[in-house]
Amino acid sequence: MQVESSKIDTRTDDPRRQNSMMRIEAIIQPSRFESVKEALHQIGVEGMTVSEVRGHGRQKGHTETYRGREYEVDLLPKVKIEMVLPYNLVDGAVQTILKTARTGKIGDGKIFLSKVDEVIRIRDEERGEGAL
Amino acid sequence: MGTPSTPFTVLRDFYAEEFARIEREFRATSNGRAATQGRASLLDRVILELSREFLAAEPSDLKKLCLVALGGYGRRELFPHSDIDLMFLWEDRSTESRYREGTQAVSRALWDLRLRLSPTYRFLGECEKFQRDNAEFNISVLDSRYLAGDRELFLQLRNKALPHMIDGARSDLLRDLSELTQQRHKKEGDTIFHLEPNLKNSPGGLRDYHVAWWVGLISRMEKTGRWATSEDIWPSKARLDMEAAFDFLAAARCFLHYRQGRDDNALSYEMQAAAAARGIGIENCRAIDPEDWMRIYFRHARAVYALCTQLLDETVPARDTSRVRGWKSRRSHSAFSVAGARLTVLEPAGLRDPHRLLEVFKYVAEHGIKLSREAEDQIREALPTIFDSGSSLPTLWSNLREILLARHASEGLRAMHSAGLLVRLFPEFGAIDSLVVRDYYHHYTVDAHSFMAIENIHGLREAQQNWERPFATLFSELEEPELLFLSLLFHDVGKGMPCEDHVAGSLESIEKVFSRLDLKPGQADTVRFLIRDHLAMSASLLRRDIFDLGTIRAFAEQVGTPEWLKLLCLFTYADIRAVNPEALTPWKAESLWQLYVLTANYLTRSLDEERFRADAGDLQFIDRIFPLLSAAASREELASFLEGLPRRYLFAHSPQEIASHFQMARKLKEKSVQLHLEHRGQIYALTLLATDRPFLFAGVSGTLASWGMDIWKAEAFANAAGVVVDTFHFTDPHKTLELNPSELARLQKNIEDVLTGATPRERLLRGRAGAQSKLQPKVSVPTQIRFDDSSSPHSTLMEIVTQDGPGLLFRLSSTLANFGCNIEVALIDTEGQRALDTFYLTFGGAKLTPDTQERLRVRLLAEE
Numbered sequence: 001m002q003v004e005s006s007k008i009d010t011r012t013d014d015p016r017r018q019n020s021m022m023r024i025e026a027i028i029q030p031s032r033f034e035s036v037k038e039a040l041h042q043i044g045v046e047g048m049t050v051s052e053v054r055g056h057g058r059q060k061g062h063t064e065t066y067r068g069r070e071y072e073v074d075l076l077p078k079v080k081i082e083m084v085l086p087y088n089l090v091d092g093a094v095q096t097i098l099k100t101a102r103t104g105k106i107g108d109g110k111i112f113l114s115k116v117d118e119v120i121r122i123r124d125e126e127r128g129e130g131a132l
Numbered sequence: 133m134g135t136p137s138t139p140f141t142v143l144r145d146f147y148a149e150e151f152a153r154i155e156r157e158f159r160a161t162s163n164g165r166a167a168t169q170g171r172a173s174l175l176d177r178v179i180l181e182l183s184r185e186f187l188a189a190e191p192s193d194l195k196k197l198c199l200v201a202l203g204g205y206g207r208r209e210l211f212p213h214s215d216i217d218l219m220f221l222w223e224d225r226s227t228e229s230r231y232r233e234g235t236q237a238v239s240r241a242l243w244d245l246r247l248r249l250s251p252t253y254r255f256l257g258e259c260e261k262f263q264r265d266n267a268e269f270n271i272s273v274l275d276s277r278y279l280a281g282d283r284e285l286f287l288q289l290r291n292k293a294l295p296h297m298i299d300g301a302r303s304d305l306l307r308d309l310s311e312l313t314q315q316r317h318k319k320e321g322d323t324i325f326h327l328e329p330n331l332k333n334s335p336g337g338l339r340d341y342h343v344a345w346w347v348g349l350i351s352r353m354e355k356t357g358r359w360a361t362s363e364d365i366w367p368s369k370a371r372l373d374m375e376a377a378f379d380f381l382a383a384a385r386c387f388l389h390y391r392q393g394r395d396d397n398a399l400s401y402e403m404q405a406a407a408a409a410r411g412i413g414i415e416n417c418r419a420i421d422p423e424d425w426m427r428i429y430f431r432h433a434r435a436v437y438a439l440c441t442q443l444l445d446e447t448v449p450a451r452d453t454s455r456v457r458g459w460k461s462r463r464s465h466s467a468f469s470v471a472g473a474r475l476t477v478l479e480p481a482g483l484r485d486p487h488r489l490l491e492v493f494k495y496v497a498e499h500g501i502k503l504s505r506e507a508e509d510q511i512r513e514a515l516p517t518i519f520d521s522g523s524s525l526p527t528l529w530s531n532l533r534e535i536l537l538a539r540h541a542s543e544g545l546r547a548m549h550s551a552g553l554l555v556r557l558f559p560e561f562g563a564i565d566s567l568v569v570r571d572y573y574h575h576y577t578v579d580a581h582s583f584m585a586i587e588n589i590h591g592l593r594e595a596q597q598n599w600e601r602p603f604a605t606l607f608s609e610l611e612e613p614e615l616l617f618l619s620l621l622f623h624d625v626g627k628g629m630p631c632e633d634h635v636a637g638s639l640e641s642i643e644k645v646f647s648r649l650d651l652k653p654g655q656a657d658t659v660r661f662l663i664r665d666h667l668a669m670s671a672s673l674l675r676r677d678i679f680d681l682g683t684i685r686a687f688a689e690q691v692g693t694p695e696w697l698k699l700l701c702l703f704t705y706a707d708i709r710a711v712n713p714e715a716l717t718p719w720k721a722e723s724l725w726q727l728y729v730l731t732a733n734y735l736t737r738s739l740d741e742e743r744f745r746a747d748a749g750d751l752q753f754i755d756r757i758f759p760l761l762s763a764a765a766s767r768e769e770l771a772s773f774l775e776g777l778p779r780r781y782l783f784a785h786s787p788q789e790i791a792s793h794f795q796m797a798r799k800l801k802e803k804s805v806q807l808h809l810e811h812r813g814q815i816y817a818l819t820l821l822a823t824d825r826p827f828l829f830a831g832v833s834g835t836l837a838s839w840g841m842d843i844w845k846a847e848a849f850a851n852a853a854g855v856v857v858d859t860f861h862f863t864d865p866h867k868t869l870e871l872n873p874s875e876l877a878r879l880q881k882n883i884e885d886v887l888t889g890a891t892p893r894e895r896l897l898r899g900r901a902g903a904q905s906k907l908q909p910k911v912s913v914p915t916q917i918r919f920d921d922s923s924s925p926h927s928t929l930m931e932i933v934t935q936d937g938p939g940l941l942f943r944l945s946s947t948l949a950n951f952g953c954n955i956e957v958a959l960i961d962t963e964g965q966r967a968l969d970t971f972y973l974t975f976g977g978a979k980l981t982p983d984t985q986e987r988l989r990v991r992l993l994a995e996e
Contacts, residue, residue, distance in 0.1 A: 079223030
């Protein structure tokens with residue numbers, strides 16, 4: 001699910017509200033990662049999974065010539081941040097990412113949200129929000 | 133300690149009480165050796181009781197069955213939570229049938245005591261044979277010890293079966309040991325210097341101690357037919373070092389086991405701090421600083437690793453003996469020789485001569501052969517004679533340079549460090565000796581990280597991955613790779629200094645290093661730049677948008693020249709890769725390469741735009757150069773000379789060189805062509821200053837080609853007043869100038885004559901054309917010509933890639949001049965047999981129109 005509006009509907013009839021946890025997947029510019037991570041820490045989001053990825057959306061790549069050789073730069077470097085949060089933290093996290101990752105240029109990235117039915121901590125098998 | 137009686141609960145309580153007693157004694161004494169022996173004795177008692185219960189009232193009466201302790205338990209080194217290897221040895225099948233149930237009951241009871249028992253059932257005959265698919269058993273049985281049962285059977289195992297097995301399979305045993313050790317070391321990055329080492333498995337850990345023990349056992353059995361004892365298994369000095377190391381490592385491992393309550397051997401930062409606070413392994417259990425405690429750990433690990441690997445090298449057939457044989461035949465007169473892949477010093481007294489001492493390390497760096505322990509000891513003993521007498525080493529840089537450039541430089545440097553020479557030569561390096569700096573990402577100590585970074589660059593010679601290859605090409609293009617290695621060696625010494633910013637500390641230290649090396653000012657500037665800005669590229673990579681022109685412009689400004697950019701790119705590659713085995717991902721490497729390409733292109737394509745302007749705040753260049761000028765020159769005169777020169781010129785030349793160019797420019801009124809020719813190793817550097825004129829660039833390149841010189845790099849710049857500053861770097865493949873020094877003056881005169889018209893340009897290359905046309909290129913390079921009108925507001929940039937060959941630059945520049953183009957800026961470079969030339973051209977004082985560009989392309993292709 002791609003976020004169309006910058007604000008998540010927190011009314012009780014929001015179907016997403018019935019689920020207590022959501023997964024946030026954000027694809028952002030590598031140069032914004034440190035700032036985003038720091039900003040998320042400041043609002044209490046500690047755990048996240050980070051991957052180095054490549055890709056492009058509308059921001060197509062280009063060809064670079066160096067010493068007579070051509071280098072295709074069609075898949076651009078991005079950082080993917082994934083986190084699963086209790087519902088009450090989701091809105092703040094999304095707003096933080098939007099605010100911190102935005103440079104205003106093409107290629108700033110995307111945020112995807114999806115429901116999470118269950119989470120289990122491997123160490124002690126605790127389930128639900130307490131395992132986050 | 134009273135003798136317990138069954139039932140099982142009594143035995144369980146007895147074990148628990150005794151285990152707790154041994155732990156209490158360890159807490160009081162930190163004596164790991166005593167704790168492990170205590171637990172082995174405790175297990176002996178327990179197993180004896182269980183044997184009475186399930187096998188025979190008096191276990192020594194058992195016939196044809198024997199209980200044997202193996203591995204660590206066999207050696208009486210049973211750590212608090214280690215596995216227990218127990219063998220039930222039968223003489224024949226009837227004994228097996230008779231006692232099978234009883235032995236299983238013994239095993240079950242031990243498991244019920246929550247002991248991690250690994251029981252093994254073997255016939256005596258099986259122990260005579262080398263078991264190809266069970267290397268661990270072949271090795272663990274070497275440490276067999278009698279526990280209970282038929283003693284005669286045990287003696288047959290110990291005195292006949294095992295010597296028979298060793299005799300028949302010595303090579304296989306040693307090969308297995310060597311392979312298992314190599315695999316384990318490789319998994320651990322082949323270094324002892326882990327920030328959070330594993331006390332058992334890391335190189336220099338307890339497993340290496342035991343490998344050295346097993347190699348000693350096998351070798352002694354082969355030579356004397358007897359089992360070695362702890363008193364005679366190793367040479368006496370090595371034995372003292374090894375026993376001290378074992379005492380320390382055993383104490384540390386016991387501490388970890390008791391503290392963690394399991395067989396956990398990871399010496400994490402937290403455990404290091406706790407062990408140091410308790411003074412584990414330290415005399416009188418004195419609390420010390422964790423960093424000092426780790427230095428003691430590394431000292432012991434180094435001793436264990438050295439003996440373990442040396443014994444393996446000496447006993448396992450060498451993997452590559454050809455180079456050793458070849459070397460011996462060439463250097464049979466030398467003061468050292470190679471045997472068992474180890475370098476041995478034949479005349480230890482010769483080591484007091486610094487030059488012969490450095491010869492040893494040059495050989496190690498060239499061939500990757502380790503020093504024998506004896507050689508290392510002899511070198512350590514020789515050092516005070518050299519250094520305490522205050523002898524100087526006037527050729528230190530040339531020797532160190534050879535070591536840094538050698539294929540196995542990191543091995544040479546590690547050997548120098550291990551023998552104490554590196555710190556004697558450069559006391560600054562002592563600050564990071566075995567230094568643990570705690571962070572989440574680094575896996576190795578600071579000194580090991582520095583050596584590994586150097587190894588990463590040399591490793592590019594055998595680049596396997598696609599993402600490594602561009603960096604390998606870059607490495608092959610470096611003009612002075614030794615400066616990169618020197619910078620890598622000292623870039624982090626500041627981490628061991630009492631300063632907040634480690635870069636500032638490293639810069640302070642490098643000045644002291646320079647005082648012992650006769651580097652040229654430009655070389656020292658390069659090293660200073662690399663150390664000062666060694667984090668700049670990775671910072672841009674991670675914190676800036678590398679596809680943003682502003683980022684690239686700022687970074688290019690910081691770096692200044694393409695050569696420094698190449699050096700910094702490779703530095704960054706090596707530095708990140710030396711952090712931990714996974715730090716340089718293909719993603720990061722590709723991003724680094726993209727940043728490099730974008731910046732390199734910016735430096736080339738922005739030349740015409742990025743020029744010195746005295747009125748635009750470029751006065752810092754004047755401040756640097758002016759103090760080097762004679763009293764007669766004024767700041768205004770200097771500013772006038774620099775006005776309009778590309779900023780790249782200012783970055784590419786040292787202030788001393790620019791001051792020299794300025795002085796040459798002042799003499800142009802007396803003589804219209806000013807030349808300076810300098811010999812730099814294999815390269816000649818020609819600097820030319822003249823007022824701009826047609827065919828100037830063609831004239832110089834043609835003259836050099838007519839003399840058989842090979843131009844591999846050139847730059848042509850001009851200031852606002854039309855004074856041209858050209859530099860040509862060329863080699864002399866026919867050694868004309870080297871063998872006939874007087875020809876240097878004639879070459880310069882010839883250039884002057886061509887430029888002033890005294891010698892017709894047309895005569896150039898006339899005699900050489902025939903011979904040169906017969907030369908066949910090794911690689912065919914198709915010509916590519918690219919025009920770019922966007923990089924400069926008033927010139928057209930032309931990039932041409934083509935087959936390099938004699939006279940190429942003369943032909944190209946003559947064609948451009950004949951076509952009517954003026955060369956505003958030229959950058960000439962070569963990569964193997966590819967010529968990579970960039971010209972900023974004007975035609976009639978303006979950019980080339982698309983039609984003119986096309987006509988020029990056709991003309992150039994026709995001239996090929």
